Amino acid sequence: MPTSTSTSTSTSTSTALLRLRRQLLSTAYGNMDFRYQLLASLADRALAELDRHSSPEAEELADSHLRPEYIGITEGRALSEAGSLGIDTSGWEERRERIRSYTRGADAVTPDGTPADSAQRLWASLFDNYPSVAAALADLLTGLPPSWRMDLFQTNDLTQVPAEPRQQGDNGPETAPYSSTDWEDCAACMEANDLCRFHSGFLAGEQHLRGLLATLATDSIALEQLQDRNHEIGQRQARESAEKSPERETSQ
Template sequence: MTDTTTHLTRLRTRLLSTAYANADFWTQRTALLTDQALAGLADRDPAAAEDLAHRQMDPDFLNDTRVLGAAIQAGIDTSHWEGRRDKIRDYAREADWLNTGTDPDTEAKRLWASLYDHYPAIAQALAVFLTGLPPTWREDLFTRTYLFPAANGTATPQLPGPETAPFDDQDWEDCPACTEAQDSCRFHKGVSVGMGYQADLIKTLLSDHQATEYVQQRHAELEARAAQSATADTNTSTTQ
């Protein structure tokens, strides 16, 4: 049987299934907005949308010439891109440079260099603190720690990778801490979790009438409590 499914339909199916099933909030949002843009293009120029979907489903090798050519054609200033990419590559902890299983001495030197570069005052304070530790510092600090298994044999939880570069709350794509962690940094991961919780709450309120009634009831109770407090404060100030 001949498959008559268009490239546009295949691509939109992938985008919408990603928006529906993916656990990452920003991946969901990007997939949905990309699908909406593709649907808008299909309404205006079906042939162009099909051609774009075909190229997306069968991608060829991506190189700098194609990317920079498209940017120049769009009138985008690319003069700072090379420096930005070099900076990202310097921070990136990829397997062929610095993987997460690197030896402690190498990781310690990297962390110290990054701390000294971004937070020199903290690096100075840390050095003073370390030089003031007593001779028993090794036993005091590492006798019981996450570096060793618990006494009952339970597995240690996986901890987030260390990051010393400052996070950039205004830029998700060029955040030094995200680049250094080779993932979302702790700040952006927390924001994603919060926004995901908020999105789930909104979906629940839109679909669950019981939850909506409960929230409205709690909101009314809080408003009444705030009004009582305001009245009490007014009465107290009047009697004084």
């Protein structure tokens, strides 16, 4: 029966399906990039759904994806697959080149990059997103006197300037505008080569909220405290509303 076939295929340790799902689930669990986590999780769910409907087809698909010639999607194949789905790719090449010219090597800048690397990325971001600020900064820097190194840092060798302590996971100040509605095309994330500060904070808040919801679902005392607090707030708002209503009638 299909159910028994699916079970035996999924539990076998030598199947391509299990190896591919292991890679996807590992990425969904441990990758530091939220976008890769999400994509890996979605791909694993799709494979699991296919396995429930047709185990042989799921195994064949997983085996084809693990072949060396398949790994690493090419530009031509990406355009071909998108075209076969009826997706308009006329702007894809321009967008790709814009991103490449925008980053100017930002993908090679690690959190432990040199000050020169960070300065290059910072200038590129200002130039692309805030040209007036970039122009003002250039005027400011070119207007400094020849003695600026000694005046500001008491040394003519900038390598002797103490580096600021870097927080773990901090890729430096991104200047690109944040895209609060689009995680995939957020220019600040591209600049930081990671989640930008806005999306890092949004994700941290989301995780904190999940923790609170999990606590409320499992801790009856916490739920009672929350209900009592909401009741207090409701009573206070009712009193404030009652106190303001006579004033409104008088003014009218």
